[in-house]
Structures are given as structure tokens and as C-alpha cells.
Amino acid sequence: MEHATELQAALHTIHLRSPDPLAMARFYSRAYGMSLDAVAGGYACCGPGRSVQISRGPAKQLGFAQFMLHSDAAWQALRQRVRVPAQAPLPAHCAEGGAGGAGAAVAWRDPDGNLIVFTAPGGGAAPGPDAGLPAAMLQHFALRTPQLPQMLAFYTGQLGLVLSDLVRDPEGRLRACFLRSDPLHHALALFLAPMACFDHLSFEVPDWACMKTWGDHMARLREPIVWGLGRHGPGNDVFFMVRDPDGNLVEISSEIEHCEPGRAVGEWPHEERTLNRWGPAISRG
Structure with a gap:
């Protein structure tokens, strides 16, 4: 029996909707040792190995989830193996991977409408304050x-x-x-x-x-x-x-x-x- 092969990708960024994006951003920055930066439409919080974004919208809804492939080979394999063409525009603050050049990110919506993004390998989450906290x-x-x-x-x-x-x-x-x-x-x-x-x-x-x-x-x-x-x-x-x-x-x-x-x-x-x-x-x- 042929076994399924992992994509070789890891979660890079979670983007959440909130009726009060600034309160959410302040929470994540303070509680999880991340920087807080205003971006068009919302806020971005970054720390070593972690990235959370928040923009205005209804509570408890995903804006998008971004995965980054571990290698160029994994990125090319993803592009060849997925069974549906990319069907959604990329979100404004998605960090495109650096290794794939143009078209180094693709996005789909799942049956519930959640936006899922995959990007070619590139830099990890931008480093930010960690307040002396352990890796997370x-x-x-x-x-x-x-x-x-x-x-x-x-x-x-x-x-x-x-x-x-x-x-x-x-x-x-x-x-x-x-x-x-x-x-x-x-x-x-x-x-x-x-x-x-x-x-x-x-x-x-x-x-x-x-x-x-x-x-x-x-x-x-x-x-x-x-x-x-x-x-x-x-x-x-x-x-x-x-x-x-x-x-x-x-x-x-x-x-x-x-x-x-x-x-x-x-x-x-x-x-x-x-x-x-x-x-x-x-x-x-």
C-alpha cells in the first residue's frame, strides 16, 4: 500500500479577524513576546518563529492561514501534486517566499470559505521582542x-x-x-x-x-x-x-x-x- 507523503511545510502566519484589532494585537504582543506594528487594514505581531496578524471583522473568524514550504523541492512538488488550481487572490499582508520568484505563493478557500496560503521557502517570521521568553x-x-x-x-x-x-x-x-x-x-x-x-x-x-x-x-x-x-x-x-x-x-x-x-x-x-x-x-x- 502506498503511504501518503507529507507536504514538508510548516505554519508561518495566522491572520485573525476581530471587532477590536488593536486590543487583540496588544494582547498577542504582550502575552507572547511579539512586536506590534500597524499595517494597512490592521496590525502585525512578530516574534522568533511566530507571526500573528489581526484585521477588522467578526470575532472568531480566520482571515488566512499561511504555510511555508521547507525547501524548493517541496514547493515544486506541491505545485505539481495539488489537484485543484489556485482559486483565491493572495491576502495583502502574506509574506511571499523568497526562493520561488514570481508566483511563489498560491491560495485556496476551503469548503467553509477559510483562506489557506502556501508560499515558497523564504525567511521565517520576522524577529521581534521576546522579553527573555523561551522559544515558542x-x-x-x-x-x-x-x-x-x-x-x-x-x-x-x-x-x-x-x-x-x-x-x-x-x-x-x-x-x-x-x-x-x-x-x-x-x-x-x-x-x-x-x-x-x-x-x-x-x-x-x-x-x-x-x-x-x-x-x-x-x-x-x-x-x-x-x-x-x-x-x-x-x-x-x-x-x-x-x-x-x-x-x-x-x-x-x-x-x-x-x-x-x-x-x-x-x-x-x-x-x-x-x-x-x-x-x-x-x-x-
């Missing part, structure tokens, strides 16, 4: 959707993400899935929910000691942890989450699974312990 790489994001099978088919069958794990309820209905773009367990998680919206973004840190430092940092800022400490079943990562001013969950995570080539798809029961093996979970549906 923007690593994955999650969406809620009322049409989970269609979203899964789009991301795997058309864009080429690889399914790592799925969650089914006792009736066999798909409730969640976790998709990877390189060996890290998931760059995107999808959760069945009544309405389409943004769920969370996650910063991956190197180890437990870094998680403690980030937790102490949140305490100094009086940003309460709303979920965690915990350990997810799919991905096996330890985590805690806070909420941004719009109510989006923001995760600090560590120890996420590194998947071997050809790893079999895992299947988990739809129960609280799947989402948090150590305690309570947040329900999406």
Missing part, C-alpha cells in the same frame, strides 16, 4: 466546522495534508481529525461543531521547563489558564490554554508527536479523555 514556534491551528467530512476531503484529497488521527462517536460519526504537513502530528485540527469558526492556535515550546516559564509569564500578566495543564490523546502533547480578548483559545504546547513515514491513522473514541487524558476537556459540539 507557531505550530498549528484548529477550526470548527459543520461539514467535517467535506473539510477533511478538501485538505487531504485536494491540498495534500496527511491524516494522523480521527475521532468517532459511538454511532461512527466523524467528530474530529488531525492533519499534518510535515512529521509533527498536526498542523491543522478540525472539530465538528454547529457553526464554522476559528477554534485555537498553538505555540510549540521545547520542553517542560519552557512550559513552566510561559505559565509563570501568564501569571505575571494575570492571564488565567482556562484549560490545562493537560495532555491530549491525539498528538500526545502536554498543553495549557488561555483566551485572547475575542475568546479564541491560545495554546502553549510541548512534546507533540513526531510521526514516522507511513504511520497508520489512529482512531480515538469521542470522549473527554481523548481530548485531555489528565482531566476535563472543552467540548466543541
